[in-house]
Amino acid sequence: MYVLKLENINTHMNQYEELVKLFLNPADFKVITDEDDDQTYENVRTFKFDGDKNRIKREIYQYLSEVTGEKPKWGILTGIRPVKLAGEMYDAMGDRTSVKQHLAEEYLISDEKAELILDMYEYQQKHLGKPPAGSAGIYIGIPFCPTRCLYCSFTSNQVKPEKYEGYLEALFREITFVGEGMKRDGITVESVYIGGGTPTSLNADQLDRLLTHVRNSFDLSASREFTVEAGRPDTFTYEKLEVLKKHGVERISINPQTMHDRTLVTIGRDHTVQQTREAFEMASKCGIPVVNADLIAGLPDESADDFIESLNEVLKHGPENITLHTLAVKRSSRLKELDENFHYKQPRLTEEMLTRAKEILTAEGYRPYYLYRQKHTAGSTENIGYCKNDTLSLYNVRIMEEAQSIIALGAGGITKVYYPDENRLERVPNVSNYEIYIERIEEMLERKSKDLFQEVTLC
Numbered sequence: 001m002y003v004l005k006l007e008n009i010n011t012h013m014n015q016y017e018e019l020v021k022l023f024l025n026p027a028d029f030k031v032i033t034d035e036d037d038d039q040t041y042e043n044v045r046t047f048k049f050d051g052d053k054n055r056i057k058r059e060i061y062q063y064l065s066e067v068t069g070e071k072p073k074w075g076i077l078t079g080i081r082p083v084k085l086a087g088e089m090y091d092a093m094g095d096r097t098s099v100k101q102h103l104a105e106e107y108l109i110s111d112e113k114a115e116l117i118l119d120m121y122e123y124q125q126k127h128l129g130k131p132p133a134g135s136a137g138i139y140i141g142i143p144f145c146p147t148r149c150l151y152c153s154f155t156s157n158q159v160k161p162e163k164y165e166g167y168l169e170a171l172f173r174e175i176t177f178v179g180e181g182m183k184r185d186g187i188t189v190e191s192v193y194i195g196g197g198t199p200t201s202l203n204a205d206q207l208d209r210l211l212t213h214v215r216n217s218f219d220l221s222a223s224r225e226f227t228v229e230a231g232r233p234d235t236f237t238y239e240k241l242e243v244l245k246k247h248g249v250e251r252i253s254i255n256p257q258t259m260h261d262r263t264l265v266t267i268g269r270d271h272t273v274q275q276t277r278e279a280f281e282m283a284s285k286c287g288i289p290v291v292n293a294d295l296i297a298g299l300p301d302e303s304a305d306d307f308i309e310s311l312n313e314v315l316k317h318g319p320e321n322i323t324l325h326t327l328a329v330k331r332s333s334r335l336k337e338l339d340e341n342f343h344y345k346q347p348r349l350t351e352e353m354l355t356r357a358k359e360i361l362t363a364e365g366y367r368p369y370y371l372y373r374q375k376h377t378a379g380s381t382e383n384i385g386y387c388k389n390d391t392l393s394l395y396n397v398r399i400m401e402e403a404q405s406i407i408a409l410g411a412g413g414i415t416k417v418y419y420p421d422e423n424r425l426e427r428v429p430n431v432s433n434y435e436i437y438i439e440r441i442e443e444m445l446e447r448k449s450k451d452l453f454q455e456v457t458l459c
């Protein structure tokens, strides 16, 4: 057992524990403070806080590096948005070399990761630039899925389709309200993203009504991107894809997660690999311009070869975007109930999966365009979105930049209002239970009226 005593500090201890977890399993260490009696422990290593958080973190990192032989590539950085950090430094310092040096000295970030995030930032800037002043992204949540995945922590309900109508009624009310408010306050729409859950859980008629209502309610003349996360292949029909196409949706996600039937059973997805193949074929036949495919590294009982087989299978369908996630053990997931330490068991394995995948994707003409890190992943690896032919997803990049308001509608939606003068976001959440959302829709509108719009009279 390693015992680390942090002197002169007893708040926000979580960030130090997260750092230690990059090196050690939770069962193998304890972080204590001045308030603890260190006489009860053997071999206590003490670190003194002098007001500089990064300094004490570097000392902890260097000590743990010596005793474990590990050198985590993200250094002392435990935040989820390293590209945002690098971008802010880039804007302040003005040149790549200075940023790289600062990332290495201040955060102990490896050369490899520094190059990755700086390349990404330059690529994003070249193709997307900064968000226009007064613009926002729109997120609309459809919180229904056919079954619940093992690792899911999203708002996802498994209910009969008849239940969808009441939800749509409330959602349409919120869409109308937000559309009017945005027009009145001069907030322009830069992108629309319909996610979930699984939006294609709705039938073709419901999707048609939803998209018609979106088009009628928002001024989309300045919008650069319209995405619907189709997600689950078992919700796909050609008719639904035609509805999306008719309404100008240019991007969909088909999320295989794995191309192995046995793993699909393990993770509780009620579809087959063959259905995933058919979904790709339908999307191609329908002529949806950009298809994203999500894969997850580190799924139960998968080897590195299994993961690479899945990737090669997906590549046969030539999706424009491929997003590689690392399995995370999230708070409200079934996986956490089953085995909350699952991710500590295979850090090397997921790293191997992602390294091999990167080589293959690079050879196939894909390049990484956005990245985020999550807590509780094996090896503390990152999730990376790859694209080919410069088909970066604007919405994904904006979410990570946190320099634009994202207005979220529907159950579980968390609006983030951006205040440029203070470079700060304010959260305005909707309730996540869809039945309570329906019941309390007026209150959701009031919250937006108060914290998002300048002055709105509810009608």
Ligand code: SF4
Residues within 6 Å of the ligand: 144, 145, 147, 148, 149, 151, 152, 153, 154, 155, 156, 196, 197, 198, 231, 232
């Ligand atoms: S498809 Fe996504 S939202 Fe639906 S249950 Fe699976 S992880 Fe959750």
